[in-house]
Amino acid sequence: MSYAIAYVATFLVFLAVDFVGLSYVIKPLFMRAIAPLMLENFRVIPAFLFYAFLVFVVMWFVSWPALTADKSLLWVFGSAALIGAAAYGTYEFTNYAILKDWTATLVITDLAWGTFLTGFSATAGVAIARLVVS
Template sequence: MSYTLAYVVTFLVFLAVDFVGLSYLIKPLFERAIGPLMLENFRVVPAFLFYAFLVFVVMWFVSWPALSADKSLLWVFGSAALIGAAAYGTYEFTNYAILKDWTTTLVMADLAWGTFLTGFSATAGVALARLFTS
């Protein structure tokens, strides 16, 4: 039960925090740099699939081991942040390497955001799962 709870909480925290971050931090940067390329409304299904898969990977490698072996929340944050950096970094550095209007500001802002978001979400999921199952 704690594994399912950790997944659901991590997923919901990820969505809620990312909605705020995308709306007020990341989207304005992207609009300035690549506004004409952006859709008016984002595609929900690909976004949902990315979030669901990324949270599953974080659960597999970080949250479930943390719940089984009682790892510290600092370990959870650092390990999940590393996965977030790999996921967001792959996207950002690939775009920077091949797209002429991609900027270092986009790379650094979105990489920092995805790293923090993934670490924070996993930490919240593990902390709440521990709280409600102990």
């Protein structure tokens, strides 16, 4: 039961926090740099699949071990942030390597955002699961 609570909590926190970040930081930055490449409305299914899979990976490698071995929330944040950095870094550095209008500012901002977002969401998910189950 605590695993399901942690997954749902992590997923919902991820969506809510990312909505704010995308709306006020990432989208305006991307619009200035690569507006001609952007869709007017994002594709919901691919976005949902990425979020669902990333949260599952974080659950597998971070949240489940934290719930069974009572790891600290600092451990959860750091471990999940590392996964976030790998996921967002793959996207950002690949784009920077192959797309002419991709900028270092896009890389740094989105990489930092994804790293923080993943660490924060996992930490919140584990904390919520611990509160609900205890």
